[in-house]
Amino acid sequence: MTPLAKLRKRREEQEPEVDDWTEMCRGTMPVADVEWRSRARVAGRVRSLRVQPWAGVPTLEGTLVDDTGGISVVFLGRRHVPGIRPGTQMVVEGMVGDHAGRLAILNPDYRLLAVHE
């Protein structure tokens, strides 16, 4: 087997992560199609995350984006959700409301894509 072919094979072996993600994305909709006051299930990447200090109201607020747009994801009463960091890929599901004038899902169900270190 040539070195190049070896490399190709190894890359194929590493592919399953993507498959995991495709699996997770089944049944989600693009953010652009999300409607206010209806349930939605969207998949995307955490573009930004807002950390509140002690003095503020405990809230963890992030922006989840896919290729079509972004939506706020708000965890009320929490300062920290383990595993949610900038760049995390996740699927959220919940009722779409609003937060600070933007579409938002408050306290959604969420699934994180495992990151292999």
Place this chain on the structure above:
Amino acid sequence: MQTATPRQPERVAPPKPIPLAPFVDLPESGRYRFKNRLLGPPLHTDQLVHERLGKPTALAVFASDNLSSVAYGTEEIIRQLVPYIGLAAFTLVMPITIALLVVLGFLILSYRQTIKAYPSAGGAYIVTRDNFGLLPAQVAGVALLTDYVLTVAVSVAAGTAALTSAVPGLTSYAVPISVAFIIIIAFGNLRGVKESGRIFAVPTYFFIGTMVALLIIGFGRMFLGHLPVQSIHKAGMLTLKPGHHGGDGFLMGATVFMVLRAFASGGAAVTGVEAISNGVPAFRRPEWKNARSTLVVMGSTLGAMFFGLSWLDAHLHVNAYEKGTPTVISQIGKLVFGTSPVGHVLYFALQAGTMLILVLAANTSFADFPRLASFHAGDNFMPRQLTKRGHRLVFSNGILALSAAAIFLVIITRAEVSRLIPLYAIGVFTSFTLSQAGMARHHIRIKEPGWRGGLFVNATGAVLSGVVDIIIAITKFKPPGAILGAWVIIALVPVMVYGLTRLNKQYESEASELEGDAKAAAEAPILRRHVVLVLVDRLDRSTARAMQYGRTLTPDELRAVHVAYDADKAEQLAQEWRRLGLSRFPLELVDCPDRRITRGVLEVVAEALDGQTEVTVLVPRREYTRFWHRLLHDRTADSIARAVSQLPHANVTFVPYHLGTNIHSEAHV
């Protein structure tokens, strides 16, 4: 406070007067300290005085460029003739010299007109600009600027040749010596050598004295028949063309070209006439009258010296050396002064005088080039930096530019005058032509009393210098065996003029955009919201200071932004932020998968901009006390600032933190 009591409450301390200057206990920058040590303390703007010069000193100040030309004028004529027509060269030296003197005479007559018409500053640039407009003025100016560079290079090279002729051991060091001369002159000018007469008077009159001695003794011995005739050929000299040893003066078509080329090369000898017209305001009252008579004296002195030297050369048959040293003037000096001890002393005096006046001639360009460049820049045709007076009230940037260009020329021509001469004089004659034509137009426009006479003089001057210019351009376009020639200048001037016009367009459009409707812009309604973003890399003192500062701005929204180029680091920062929560405002972590921090910040800022919001980005920046400390860190802060400033209504403020000092240690609680 109780306002009811009529008496003022007693103060604890009596009021103090306002201190003269607020006390800033910060070290000056290293660059400034270096400048101070090198050039002396900065001069006060009020110290910019224009010394008024009497006629004898003025002659010394302005004539060096012009008079020094005799040091190489005759030699360059010989150099062009000997290889082609042999001994006949020495019969042609005088006619060519006389033709050049006629040109000189007309130039002086023409410049007498210019001085009277433009007593404030009558450089070719100003005259052309006034009469033909800005674009022709650029041509005149650029031509003159290139020639100032060449004046420095030629004069310094010739001065070095004078030195190496007297001390042949130094011949192989000609280039370093020339470069050193340029650096010394530049240094002196950066320090601000005032055009004070004494520095100039001594070498100029010393040179004139030694030349007079040379000519008197030379002619004396010539008429008494004591003067030996130089053996025609020595090793290293230009070879004579065989078959013409008779020197019958028979000229053919090709030879006419050679004669014209010799004439063109000799044209270098009449350069520098314009110096006085540039500096009329420096004369004592009545300026223009004094300037005029000084001009005539200068021209006559040059003419007499040039004429005498050419005559001696024609008689002595002194040939030029291929490498330029020993110079013709040095050979003549040796022959005329003889080998007696007194002769030796006189010979060395002549060489020293020649060298000094040549160096001074270079110095004249150092006064003129920066000033002309500042005129260009003042009209928005050159970088603005050239209008700024530096540390010692001189146009430092112009001086540096001139030195760099001259050093470059000297190095590529290996400090050989004959390689530089083909480039020389074409620029000066171009500017002569334009300024004389400008004067002719001036006479037609103004029709002052006696304008017909003036028109005749200037028109003749313009035509004559135009013809000389064309002769120079054609005959020296590319001298055989040389790469450099007049073509360089002919190609360079249009390119530079085009470049300067482009520059001007840029400046004009900038100015019109900035100035247009400034009042309306100042009175336009301001944006309603103000968002302040503090860039945070880690939670440290410099960040804390930036956050404190951000709070004093009392914006509508204040948040810290961290671009998470490293997920673990971001997580750590977030934990610390939650734990400490010092400033009661949120931290936003922004995903940055490609680690382009600048791009990440840009996106955050762009998101906050909605047409109703001014966004201020506070960038904590560490300030270093030593320059090498700065090398230990990259310049991310600066590149972020540059990128963000491109967005409309996005503003960047640096919040400095001075490392190594305790200025910020007493932070407010």
